[in-house]
Amino acid sequence: MTVLTEIFKSTLPPPTRKSERWKYSPIAKLLNSTLSTDSSEIDSGFSNDIPPNPVAGLEAYRLVFRNGTFDSSLSDLPVAKGVICMPLSEVSAEDAPEFKNTYSKTEWVGELNESYQQDGMFLKIARNIKLDRPVLIHHLTDGKDVASFPRHFVRVEEGGEVDVVVWSSASKNSSGMYNGILEASIAPNSTLMLEKICNEDGEIYHFSHENIIQERDSKFKMHTFTVKGHWVRNELEIISRGKGTDSIFNGAFLPTGNEHVDNHTTMDHTSTDGTSSELYRGIMYGTSTGVFNGKVFVRPDAQRTNAFQQNTNIVADRGASINAKPELEIYADDVKCAHGCTVGQFDLDALFYLKSRGIDEKAAKALLVEAFLADVISNVPSTELREEIMKIYTERHGW
Amino acid sequence: MLKIKNLHAKVGDNEILKGLNLDVKPGEIHAIMGPNGSGKSTLAAVLAGREAYEVTDGMVELDGTDLLDLEASDRAREGVFLAFQYPIEIPGVSNLNFMKAAVNAKRAHQGQPPIKAKDFLAKVKECSSLVELDGRLSERSVNEGFSGGEKKRNEIFQMAILEPKLCILDETDSGLDIDALRVVSKGVNAMRSPDRAFIVITHYQRLLDHIIPDFVHVLSNGIIVKSGGKELALELEAKGYDWIKEEQNA
Structure with missing residues (x-):
């Protein structure tokens, strides 16, 4: 067990409301708590009320983590030609992935994840291999003041295809922090589908960050559902590095009570002929608060980009609110970029x-x-x- | 069936209905005509239970039930149907699911089990052919991308599915070409029955060539100023409304 007394003395300062990216998602309350990682053995079962497979009827390979620790007895790893799928902790030194994204160098949340990194999934899909079933990562937070730091790595080689589901749950009365990162790189002509669902009871500060690098003619399709969560921040960053990439990323959130949901997305077109389509919809109930920030960059070389972004929000109750902000930065001249952002009833x-x-x-x-x-x-x-x-x-x- | 007594209603501070009386018996068709701004559509909206309209005085009873006490959905379950002047487009809600939910809401209200899928589809087929509504339209999102004529036919389609006691047609003829007018009228006429009454709000006599009313009322400045048989509509068509106003002033 590591008590994170030093947590707030990291090299990078914790975000404050002074920073635009965090203006509407204050974390002061989190900073006043004392959290620990939990490395205890999973002996008394996984959870009283949450099954290891949270999606009834879904036939999927499964990696189960409890407070960041991999549970092999509840997991069901794929054994198939051309597929390497295992907990990160079991990957040999020479196969260990090189995490490329700079999130841990620039953001307090990312640095924490790197400093306290626990386990995660390592998934490699070889050339032209299509995995027959989705791979489900189920992360459970169970306990008081628990911090967990999963980190997942996905590589899809040329012509490969895989569907990954990341599901996080938390048992009642749990509290603490979930700080998860998923890094994926998608080779030419390959496809990655990713569904991320947050369905957490208790009072968890949930930070999750996906960093996706797309090579030529690759496809990425992602859905982010915040089904339930006390305080949730979803950050998605997609970098299109080759021509003709296709990126679809959609999300829905329906917070209620005093829940907080923040979706920050970045779509970075650096090469030609890419398409991207983004659709986020939210309904704010009760006294919930929400944030949507969608950045689209079209770099000077990204001619003939076709980017679409839509964010539609309904504020259903008088006490609820959302701060929504589309941001488009376009540096190429032969592009099509449509965006729309509404808040209504x-x-x-x-x-x-x-x-x-x-x-x-x-x-x-x-x-x-x-x-x-x-x-x-x-x-x-x-x-x-x-x-x-x-x-x-x-x-x-x-x- | 429907008794309206001394009905007063306003929108914001603007009083629109100023003591309207109307008595409708089962099997009757009442046409309501009148100049723009006389309160015709307000009457329709008030009867259907639109919240923006505030009833300040009077009573409305349907077969002894006080309608003004009921929510719009409860009025519908009691048998009130309003065919909208401007039907609403609802993207993402399929016309069929919409109708099924409506039928089952009414059945639950009457203590009946949900309609069987087979019976429902048979009903849909029957009612869509009645108003010559393309089968595909009934499967699309409610009114989305429908032409003006299709929207009005969809209103009558819904009316036929729901089999209301009291049908209120709010300018159903507006925006219809002659063929669509004929189709819509045919649908309405097919639904005439000794137990069902109609209130047909219209500006034009031509609708009443197809749907022959038992009574014609002229609404002006929030009250019914003249009532007569179907020949009154012809007289209005020929002479306009000024002579009635003069008659009033005399």
Whole structure:
């Protein structure tokens, strides 16, 4: 066990509201707590109320982590030609991946992850290999004032294809910090699909950061669902390094109570003929607070880029709020970039129309919410995952 | 069936209905005509339960039930249907799911189990052919990308599915070409029955060539100023509304 007394004395200062990137996501309360990592053996089972496979019916390979420690007995690793999948701690020195992203050098959160790094997934898909089932990483936070620092690495070689699901949960009464990083590099003509779901009880400060590097003609498709979480910050950074890449990244968040959800995305087009499509939708209930910040860079050499960004938010209750900010920086002249960002309320005309046919207000709102989320959720590759996410949203919001 | 007594309603500070009385019996068709701004659409909205309209006085009863006490959805379950002048587009909600939810809401209200999928589809088929609504339209998102005529036909389609007691048609003829007008009227006429009543709000006599009313009322400045048989509509078409105003002032 490591008590993180030195946590706030890292080389980089913790973010404050003075920094634009953190202005609406203060972490002062976290900084006042004393956290420890938990390296105890998993002896008394995984969790009382959360199954190792959180998605009923989803047939997936599985890597289970409890407070950052890999649990081999609950995991089911793929054994297939051309697929290397194992906990990072078991990778030999010569195969160890070289993490390339600079997040740990520039951000306090990233530096913490590097300093206290625990375990994670190492996944390599060889040339032209398509893995038959998704790989599910399930991270459970269980306990008081627990900090965990997973770090995952994914490499898809030319023509390969894989679907990775990162699911984080936390048992009731848990508290602390989840600080996870996933780094992926996608070779020419290969495909990575990534679904990230946060469904945490308790009071966890959840920081997760994905760094994706795309090479020529590769495809990346990501969905980020914040289903439940006390304080969640999703950071996604995609760098298109070769021509003709395709990046699709969608997200949905429906915080309630006094939850906080922050989505920061960066799409960096550095090469020609790339396309990107981003759609984030949020409904803010209760006194929840939200942040959306979507940056799109089109560098001077990234001619014929076609970038699309849309962020649509509904503030459902009087006490809720969201700060939304699209940022486009375009340095090439032959590009197509469309973006839209709105904050509004439920469409009262649509609501009345539904009610005038006998559908009560609650059911009418549920229909409108389902319609609102459809564009985000319908693209999730796995039906079981789609249904599970909708099921949790439905139960949570009592539709 | 429907009794409206001394109905007063306002939007914001603007009083629009100023003591309206109307009595509608089962099987009857009442046409309501009147100049722009006389309160016709307000009457429709107030009956359907639109929240922006505040009823300040009077009563509305449907078969003895006080409608003004009910939410819009409960009024619909009691059998009130409003065919909108401007039907709303709802992207992402399929027309069929919408209708199924509506049918089942009404059935639950009446203590019946949800409709069987087979029965529902048969009903959809029957009702869409009644208004010549392309089967594909019933599967699309509610009114999204529908032409003006398709939207109005979709209103009558929904009316046919829900089988209301009281149908209120708010300028259903506006924006319709002659063929669509004929189709919509055919749908309405097919639904005429001794237990069902219609309130048809329109500016033009031509709709009443197709849907023949039992009574025609002229609404002006928030009250019904003249009532008559179907020939009143012809007279209005020929002479406009000024003579009624003069008659009032005399």
